[in-house]
Amino acid sequence: MTVYWVVWDAAAHWVVDRLEREGALPALRRMRERGVFTAARPAHPNCQTPPSLATLFTGTWPRDHKVTGFTVPGAGEGIASHVSGFSPGFPAMPPVWETLSERDLSSALVHAPWVFDHEGRVGPHIDGAVEAYSRRVTRHAVHELSTGGQDWRIGGFRVAVSVEAEPSRRVRVRVQVTGAPGGDGSDELLLEPGAGWQPLELDREHGTWISCVEAGGRLLLAHTGVWQPRFAGRNRKTLQRLAQCPPFAGEGVGPLYREGVFGPRLAEGGDGSAEEVFLSSVECVARSFGAAADAVLETHEADLVVVYLPMTDDVGHELLGWCDEKSAAHRPDISETVWSYIRRCYQWSDSVLGRMLDRAGPEDTVVLGADHGMVGSTHLVHVNDQLVRAGLARTAPDGSLDADGSAVFYHPANNGSLWTGPSLAGDPVRARAAMEQARTALSSLTDPDTGRPVVAGFLDRDGVRAADPGADPFVAYVALADDYQPTAQLLGEEGVVRRVPKTGAHVVYTGDSRLHAVHAAVGPGIAADGREGVIDNTWPAALVLGQLGVDPALAGPHAPGTFEPTEES
Numbered sequence: 001m002t003v004y005w006v007v008w009d010a011a012a013h014w015v016v017d018r019l020e021r022e023g024a025l026p027a028l029r030r031m032r033e034r035g036v037f038t039a040a041r042p043a044h045p046n047c048q049t050p051p052s053l054a055t056l057f058t059g060t061w062p063r064d065h066k067v068t069g070f071t072v073p074g075a076g077e078g079i080a081s082h083v084s085g086f087s088p089g090f091p092a093m094p095p096v097w098e099t100l101s102e103r104d105l106s107s108a109l110v111h112a113p114w115v116f117d118h119e120g121r122v123g124p125h126i127d128g129a130v131e132a133y134s135r136r137v138t139r140h141a142v143h144e145l146s147t148g149g150q151d152w153r154i155g156g157f158r159v160a161v162s163v164e165a166e167p168s169r170r171v172r173v174r175v176q177v178t179g180a181p182g183g184d185g186s187d188e189l190l191l192e193p194g195a196g197w198q199p200l201e202l203d204r205e206h207g208t209w210i211s212c213v214e215a216g217g218r219l220l221l222a223h224t225g226v227w228q229p230r231f232a233g234r235n236r237k238t239l240q241r242l243a244q245c246p247p248f249a250g251e252g253v254g255p256l257y258r259e260g261v262f263g264p265r266l267a268e269g270g271d272g273s274a275e276e277v278f279l280s281s282v283e284c285v286a287r288s289f290g291a292a293a294d295a296v297l298e299t300h301e302a303d304l305v306v307v308y309l310p311m312t313d314d315v316g317h318e319l320l321g322w323c324d325e326k327s328a329a330h331r332p333d334i335s336e337t338v339w340s341y342i343r344r345c346y347q348w349s350d351s352v353l354g355r356m357l358d359r360a361g362p363e364d365t366v367v368l369g370a371d372h373g374m375v376g377s378t379h380l381v382h383v384n385d386q387l388v389r390a391g392l393a394r395t396a397p398d399g400s401l402d403a404d405g406s407a408v409f410y411h412p413a414n415n416g417s418l419w420t421g422p423s424l425a426g427d428p429v430r431a432r433a434a435m436e437q438a439r440t441a442l443s444s445l446t447d448p449d450t451g452r453p454v455v456a457g458f459l460d461r462d463g464v465r466a467a468d469p470g471a472d473p474f475v476a477y478v479a480l481a482d483d484y485q486p487t488a489q490l491l492g493e494e495g496v497v498r499r500v501p502k503t504g505a506h507v508v509y510t511g512d513s514r515l516h517a518v519h520a521a522v523g524p525g526i527a528a529d530g531r532e533g534v535i536d537n538t539w540p541a542a543l544v545l546g547q548l549g550v551d552p553a554l555a556g557p558h559a560p561g562t563f564e565p566t567e568e569s
Helices: 013-021 026-034 049-058 096-101 236-243 254-258 273-299 311-323 335-359 383-389 428-443 539-547
Strands: 003-008 036-041 071-073 082-084 107-110 126-131 136-138 141-144 148-154 157-163 171-176 188-191 197-201 207-215 218-223 230-232 304-309 365-369 375-382 408-410 417-420 455-459 475-480 483-487 497-499 517-522 534-536
Touching: 003 335, 003 539, 013 026, 013 036, 013 335, 013 517, 026 036, 026 335, 026 365, 026 517, 049 539, 096 107, 096 304, 096 539, 107 273, 126 236, 126 273, 171 197, 171 218, 188 197, 188 207, 197 273, 207 273, 230 236, 236 273, 254 273, 254 311, 273 304, 273 311, 273 335, 304 335, 311 335, 311 375, 335 365, 365 539, 375 383, 383 408, 383 428, 408 428, 417 428, 428 455, 428 475, 475 483, 517 539
Parallel strands: 003 304, 003 365, 036 534, 107 126, 107 304, 375 483
Antiparallel strands: 036 517, 071 082, 126 230, 141 218, 148 157, 157 171, 171 188, 197 207, 207 218, 365 517, 375 497, 408 417, 417 475, 455 475
């Protein structure tokens, strides 16, 4: 028995359900017809990726696994400190592969977090693992070309570029890596404008994807980010195959697209060419992750195989809001065209799912999950600016947040949490009064265009009920209204509520069903009864353990469950 578990980042149930009903996801249709298909409540109060994945993989909520945001507040030195929720040492509860190791069961993992320790090692129970996100060399970039020769730096690597004259305008790219990390060598590409992306080897350990793009009469050379993957495990065949995969691409060039580098977006009168450049960059991610998944599927000897796929999150942040009919970001005039791009991205993920279904035997289980969903977004709310105006938060001489001198501040971790400052520690009466002032100041915020209040309420540390200053006067979470997302950035000027070009988001879980993740499963004992309720996203970990013969009730933190999703109340 092997359990194959694929995770589509930010695969909202409402999106997946619509695509499957359109017939766009044939692999998922196979699962829906044979097994369970339902929605899953994500981590709360914060449903950014780290806490949501920690909930999915440990079967516990953030109060137990301690990953409370993309960065975790107070995890370094000082009250305003924060460290990545993906750092070694998190989560505080064991992921399922650690629990399985105690039963001598092995795992193979494709870009799952929390597998490698502080020293880059994995345990003896790891059949094979690859991970690259923790070792980024440089982000994506773009370079404007002119005829003739020129140099370009990609991270620490020198790239010689030559551009042929009209009419061909072909671009020759040659890597010169003498003295660069990893040794000497070279690679060369010949690029045609508009011909898509090609992998470029920078040295034996680093690579990127590169493309020549024409936009606004300019000739541009763009590359995806550069990471250094690491491989470990006891299965040499798996490690050899993983090392032969194309360069790792962890994300597309969304910020460049958002800035209009490739021309105006559809929402701003563009003709779709900018979207094609962006989506084609995400396809590099699909090719990179798909190759790694295939390497593991073809060679593994593991009891559990976990494959993480990020493409759906990448596309969701940039495009999904325009298709969200419940959001003010919705654009009926372009939604059908935008939906076609979203469909293409999900089909890349569905293709990997299909190969997992093909690999699985009748005794195996296949699970599809997601960490959270996605909602449309139109505005950022600069929370600390409002608290500064109310006299609660203070700024340092350089304009940054002075958390130590603040009575109440929005934490720089940007995980949705409001904190009272150190001067109020141990004084619940004053802390309660200060937090009440903060609630009043934030509740008064309105959209400058519509007059609509932007704060929906305040939640406690667990995010399951309204904040009670009598119970905890020191920390609360601010839940913003639909379409509004918080930011810790201080502007120091007018405009606390500002429009944002990113169309989709997920920060604080407000209970909105658009933030529900997808969950599907087929395998022995999983009945296709047609019911489609809502489960908690702690449940899939229990399912995985149960399918591998480990009683979730005896596995410590994992939430026991049945194979029947509960109806949403």
